[in-house]
Amino acid sequence: MKVIVCIKQVPDTTNVRINPETNTLVREGVQSIINPFDVYAIEEAVRLKEKHGGTVTVITMGPPQAAEALRESISLGADSVYLVSDRAFAGADTLATAYALACAVRHLGGADVILMGRQAIDGDTGQVGPGVAENLDIPHVTDIRKIEEIADGRIVVERLMEDGYARIAARLPVVLTVVKEINVPRLPSLKGKIAAKKAEVPVLKASDIGADPERLGLNGSPTQVMKIFTPPKPSGGKRFTGEPAATVAAFLDELTAAGITIRKQ
Amino acid sequence: MDPIRVIVNNCVGCSLCVKACPYDAIALSGPPGAREDKPTAVIDLAKCTLCGACVEACKRYKAIVITRTTFKGQDVAAYAGICIYAEHRSGKLASVVPEIIGAARELQKDLSAPVTAIIVGSGVRALTSELLSYGVDEIWMIDDPTIGDFDEDVQAELVAEIISEKKPEIFLGGGTVIGRSLLPRVAAKILTGLTADCTELAIDPSTMLLRQTRPAFGGNIMATIQTQNHRPQMATVRHKVMRPADKVENPKGTVVELKHIPVPKSHLEFLEFVEEKTATVNLVEADVIVSGGRGIKDPKNFALIEKLALATSGAVGASRAAVDAGWIPYSHQVGQTGKTVKPKVYIACGISGAIQHLAGMKGADMIVAINSDPNAPIFDVAHFGIVGDLFQVVPELIKRLEAGG
């Protein structure tokens, strides 16, 4: 069983802050991490390997510092890693990214299962998975909460929907994007961390993966960011301070005055 | 030429770009430019992702330029009209559909173009009158018994085929589980741009392009995006973000069945759907949500939150801190990596208001915050803020509400 996991290195947006004076992003101290959803994908890949044998390869398209994320993948159980990196990739939107990743997957000889997290926490689009599948001309299913079984080249999965889950089957190869419900990722092992530290991360450039330069980076991106702005800082509404009995009473009075009720109807 | 350049003569070395860059790709290490005593900005192309934050920061001096060209797109002039994807499941239109029709009809005011809908599936004819009642001018339909609700590969092919035939300049879909899976596939098939989860859609009066605004970095930042050279300009919109279209008195739209388009066989096999009406469903649809955060201190204390939820007929939500601590299941998590909610009332108890939590709830009509820390960021977005110990305030609030206050 050959599994390829596509991950993304992202800033830890849970710790991102806005500088109150300049209203811009405070960069210092914001760590780069593996996109949390991708960590679940790596864990699922390792579990597939433990169950079915085979290999887990983790790749990412990113700048040179993304090699750190790949090293971390090794400590989490990846057998091999590749950094898909080239100046030509810079500025890629999801279409160009999906194209580049698909080229890399093809260059690596394809896989039985291609996994990634359902979305990256900086972009939040969730578009790369389906895009990679389309470029490889293979089926995809998103929001996977469980891989039930793989047998004779057929996979059965559970897809998390808003109001339940759908059980879907497909013939391999497939692209699957996973949700957090799928597993509890293991902690890195010491042996893994030691291997990660020593690991050399091979780099795949645009020419290595046979990518059409027209389709890469900014050139390959139909969507363009015209403007980035920080939303105006809200100033907050009415504040009540004091003893609970008094503040609650004052608050409820305000609601009544405004004709709002929150009491159970 | 490099896609991004610093025009050294314009650069005053003010470092606003350095501070604005989320990827740490700019340093003031270049030779002096506009000011003899100040070094100029140098961009590390290896780290730069061309996000454009620095260009924005340097509006005053215009010292950073990004040169954009794209691969050849579709013949823009041949595309017209605003089309929406009529998502459906189990014989019902998705709840987001009236909202994207609403958005389309708003855009229609500026574009003077028809609002159309694409619907593919089995038995979808039955849904067309509802679509027309929202003011859709023309429906392009493929009704075939072999198309299952989950056969996304077939749906994507058919939608792409219809789009290349009918050539709408804009194509909108819902940011639902299905929408976020189907539309990217369609965009990749057609080779056009797709922007996910837009909070605002508008027509730029000078270019007549669709301006798509969406949050990024957990909602810290808003980005306005456009697709200049490719068609259709695609975008998805989440449930409860746009206003649903008003129903039309005498619907005049038409249904066009596209019988000539062959329906391929799906490579996906739908086995069954298992319904689970859990907390999640209640949370996203609830009118009132009472949420607990780190200030709850102990899983036992969630009982207090539940009590308040009961007293307000609300659902129980939680911040990531509470979920990560194992106090309440992930299905209750509100926030960037949890659920996005837009209730009428959101009562945040013991929640500090981290950006990624706000990303999930700041769209609520009324936000009430209860926190002992007067400096908690949640108070900045709250319409009403009660500073106090939640273990005293919440019981008091419950008492008053139960007494009919």
Next chain:
Amino acid sequence: MIKDLAAQVAREKIAPIAAELDESGEFPWEIVKTFAQADLFRVFIPTEYDGLGGGMFEMCLVVEELSKACGGIALSYAASGLGTIPIILYGSEEQKKKYLPRLAAGEILAAFGLTESGAGSDAAGIKTTAKADGDCYIINGTKQWITNGGEASVYTVIALTDPARGVRGSSAILVDKGTPGFDFGKKENKMGIRASATRELVFQDCRVPKTSLMAKEGMGFLVAMKTLDQSRPGVAAQALGIAQGALDKAVDYSRERHQFGKPISSFQGLQFMMADMATQVEAARALTYAVARAVDAGEKDVSRMSAMAKVFASDTAMKVTTDAVQIFGGYGYMKDYPVEKMMRDAKITQIYEGTNQIQREVIALGLIKESVRAQK
């Protein structure tokens, strides 16, 4: 790296359920599995046997981090370490090959059985016998208060092979769980470290092959003493972790708790308390690390230093946790808050692996011996 990973395990896996396991007294098998998967058991085992080749210092780093979250859960790890050390020091090649790789993988746990009801501080007073019979020993007797008792798979048992010679007739014997005649008493209901399993080991005509003997007959006591000398920094590390955990919680609380319109951390009385607590913890840390390093460097005379580290760290833990409860005030006394558990957990560190009174004797006797030697 080791410290960070142990800290991550403590934070993500131990901290959330520490209070629950303290209440139920249940053995933390799930967490032990996490230790295993993270390779924490490999840390102090030689590389020839699938270990990572670290020593006591590395083990102390792990024990300290785990103990910050829960001294009881950390003990399952540390006590297995205690039971592994004799095998590393005195095991035969077959014995090492049989047990060490599995211990390194965390597949099985180890335990160390010396104490009996009549032989605590007076360890020489043990009465468990191992009578030679053909190519076996027959073990009879009861060991008391053995950590990991009932959960571990391999036990190093100190028994009298030649009762007539007293202590010099004792031997160290490896006994596997499940050996006929080897049973366990009830699980003890303890004041603290309740997630750790403490049981009697009951031997009734328990037959083990003579190949289970470690080192030579008559060396039992030596094996025990050397083992304890080596592992004592581990107890110190546990005490250290408990103390640090309590200190951290107390400092955080003192900032949140407001009285007289101010956080209580602004009151000099408490500031001085916390400063003293922190200084003592830091001193305990320095001493513990130094001793661990000395042990690893193969320094010969570690008994005295080792005793000092244990005494100082455990006394510090008791004082710091008690002070932490004091800083929490009334809330500190309530089970809803974490510090009373830490105080209960800390107490045992002053008692087991040699009571602090015995440790002081060891130190004093060592000083006197040295003085005598120097004057000769």
